[in-house]
Amino acid sequence: MNNQYDVAILGGGLAGLTLAMQLKQEEPTIRIVVLEMRKTEAPDSAHKVGESTVELGTYYLREVLGLKDYLDEYQLPKIGLRFYFSPQVKEKIDQRVELGAKETLPVPSHQIDRGIFENELTKRLLDMGVEVVLGARIKDVNLDHQEGHTVTYSKAGETHQITCNWVSDATGRAGLLKRKLGFEKPLEHNINAVWFRVKGEIDVTDWSDNEAWQNTLPSGLRRLGTIHFMGKGYWVWLIPLVSGNTSVGIVADPRFHDFATFNKLDKAMNWLAENEPLCAEKLEPYRDGVIDFRALKHYSHNSGRFYSTEKWGVVGEAGAFLDPFYSPGTDFISIGNTWMSDLILRDFRGEDVASRAIIYERVHSAFFNSWVPIYNQQYELFGNTQVMLVKILWDWGVYWAIPTLLFTNKGYINLEVLRALFTNRNSLGIRLGKLNVQMQQFFRAWNQCSDEAFVNTFIDFFEVPFLKKLHLDLEKQHSVENLIAQCEENLNILEQMAAEIYRKVSAKEKGTPKDMKINPYQFSLELTNEALLEQATQKGAIDTTASISNDLEMVWLNEKLPV
Known part of the structure; x- marks a missing residue:
């Protein structure tokens, strides 16, 4: 050697x-x-x-x-991320609001x-x-x-x-x-996780005998997504593996779920029985086939x-x-x-x-x-079903619009691109960071004033035209000049997306005009109506195009759980 x-x-x-x-x-x-x-x-x-x-x-x-x-x-191919909301009906998967793709996506991903x-x-x-x-x-x-x-x-x-x-x-x-x-560096975000593998394939489509719901997607498609079962303070994953086994994970915020309640296999199964009872019931037959179990406290870390x-x-x-x-x-x-x-x-x-x-x-x-x-x-x-649905679509939009586009076009190792996007106070990267922080704060405020129980809805993000375009554009190759211009165009789309989300929520929760201009970098639900109307007349307040407004109508839920 x-x-x-x-x-x-x-x-x-x-x-x-x-x-x-x-x-x-x-x-x-x-x-x-x-x-x-x-x-x-x-x-x-x-x-x-x-x-x-x-x-x-x-x-x-x-x-x-x-x-x-x-x-x-x-x-295995991966048919995107698949989310099940509506924690009020955890026992009935066919009644939960479902977000995911209805068919194989043109830009591929994998379960490895x-x-x-x-x-x-x-x-x-x-x-x-x-x-x-x-x-x-x-x-x-x-x-x-x-x-x-x-x-x-x-x-x-x-x-x-x-x-x-x-x-x-x-x-x-x-x-x-x-x-x-x-050079360890503290990170404020604190979550804990456990995960284990079980022998055998698990397809959540089999968890309901509702044929209409089963036939919403082609056979086997749900199994190939990364399943997320959502509830306050946690999510549970199911991931299929080519070996024929299935990965199961619990990720939770200790503010809501004490790590000690799920950090062993028996505890994790009991935790599932309490928080995701249908999932626990369907996993029970696989219990003797558990291959391994790992617990990880304070999952996130910085450098x-x-x-x-x-x-x-x-x-x-x-x-x-x-x-x-x-x-x-x-x-x-x-x-x-x-x-x-x-x-x-x-x-x-x-x-x-x-x-x-x-x-x-x-x-x-x-x-x-x-x-x-x-x-x-x-x-x-x-x-919170409605808030999380919009948040996930926002997060996807940001991910496809700038970070992934830069990577597929070798932007991260091009100094001309990096200087153009990240080196001055008003550069695209700085603006994107500010816009995202503003949106994440908004989602928390929205959660405080609205938590309606929605059910029986399937949403395919690929049916939202501007999101579909951002996704498809990942396969395009650009010159340096065109890449920078495309990032600016995509940031404009995100600004309009943010403004339209703000406008819709404000109109419902605060009674502000449905056509009010919005400054996406300054809007807050904590502002008074008078302050918002004043802000609408100032520099930075924008209208949104009819196409963005119409596209986002598709992600506003209507069917509520009967009282």
């Missing part, structure tokens, strides 16, 4: 393996070693987060890494069995000439970007030492470099560093992770690996990357922090 490398990747999970593949595909001569603590192949249905991908992460796996054919043949997938990645890396060392326990990392970093590890009782130009920490929550260098000018960085969960609600794990890996690999490859080819490392770290930190308001203090809304 060689002991001199260009890159040492500490950790052979999804983040580390995909980073190695990205580097080796772009630069076949680069020398890479992956040091993984696991001694043997990962088991099928490996107990890891990141089974469910969404558009950004899927693009990375399919297009950047070239794994499209493998994913189509050996992993992590064990099978990581074993495949390892085999491919070995074929490409990457050294993957299993059973390697990291003992020490001595960082010296001038003379070369030194990594000491043990394997089978023997100590080994290697030197390298770059170190990438992909050790997951162990956060080796984070602990060594002390004070991502990329250093001294040729090291952190990727995946070794850096920061926020919340699993929208399946963003592979997204964070994809973006982090893209920045990390760009720095390593440019340096390998002789470029000074110090300024890029500084820029990438600042943008990464800002990107992560801009997503915190989507989740922080928002679990209290999860039992």
Whole structure:
């Protein structure tokens, strides 16, 4: 075995393996070693987060890494995220308001069995000439970007030492470099999670004998979505795996659900019986087939560093992770690996990357922090059907309009794009962050004044025309100039979406005019009607187009639970 490398990747999970593949595909001569603590192949249905991908992460796996054919043949397609609201009728799934796709989406995503997938990645890396060392326990990392970093590890009782130009920490929550260098960073968002795998396929369509409801979708389509059962302070997931097993998870805010009430398997089943009784009833026959169980307190975590000018960085969960609600794990890996690999490859080819490392770290930190308001203090809304329906569509709109579009067009490693969108006080990135914070605050205020029980409704986001367009546009490739212009156009759509949501809710809850102009960056339900009417006459107040207004009519619910 060689002991001199260009890159040492500490950790052979999804983040580390995909980073190695990205580097080796772009630069076949680069020398890479992956040091993984696991001694043997990962088991099928490996107990890891990141089974469910969404558009950004899927693009990375399919297009950047070239794994499209493998994913189509050996992993399951994912028919989007599927949500069941109406906690007032938890025992009757066919009466719950359902949000999800009615057919396969044109921009794909996948349900990934992590064990099978990581074993495949390892085999491919070995074929490409990457050294993957299993059973390697990291003992020490001595960082010296001038003379070369030194990594000491043990394997089978023997100590080994290697030197390298770059170190990438992909050790997951162990956060080796984070602990060594002390750049842990507190994160206000606090949730707890448990998850387990059961043997066998679970299709929620079978949970009702209502044929009309069953036939709303083609056979098997519901099973292939990432199922979310929603209630105040929590959500429960069901994720199908290609191995024929099913992943089950509970994620809850401790303000509403004490972790001690579901942090063991028996407790989790009792918790489900109380909070999602139909789910508990349908899972009971699978109880003897539980494969594993894991509990994780304070799921989310932040990082004070991502990329250093001294040729090291952190990727995946070794850096920061926020919340699993929208399946963003592979997204964070994809973006982090893209920045990390760009720095390593440019340096390998002789470029000074110090300024890029500084820029990438600042943008990464800002990107992560801009997503915190989507989740922080928002679990209290999860039992409010109308508010959550609109919030989810807003969050999707933001995700497709800017972050994912930038990724599919290589915007995150283009300094011209980054400067245009993120470097001044009124840049698009700053405005988007302010707009999103304003909306998330609004959702909390709306939740306080309205919590009606709606039932018996199916909504397909793909039937909302402007959201469908944002989704389809992810496949378009733009020049730098056109990409910046498209982001500005999409932000304008989001501003109108926000203004129309504000207007509709204000008219209902406060009696303000239905045609009142709205400043989407300043609106608040806590303002008096007089203040809102005054605001409508000032700079920044906008009308919305008839198309946006008409599109959003589709997501306002009408059928209420009979009293």
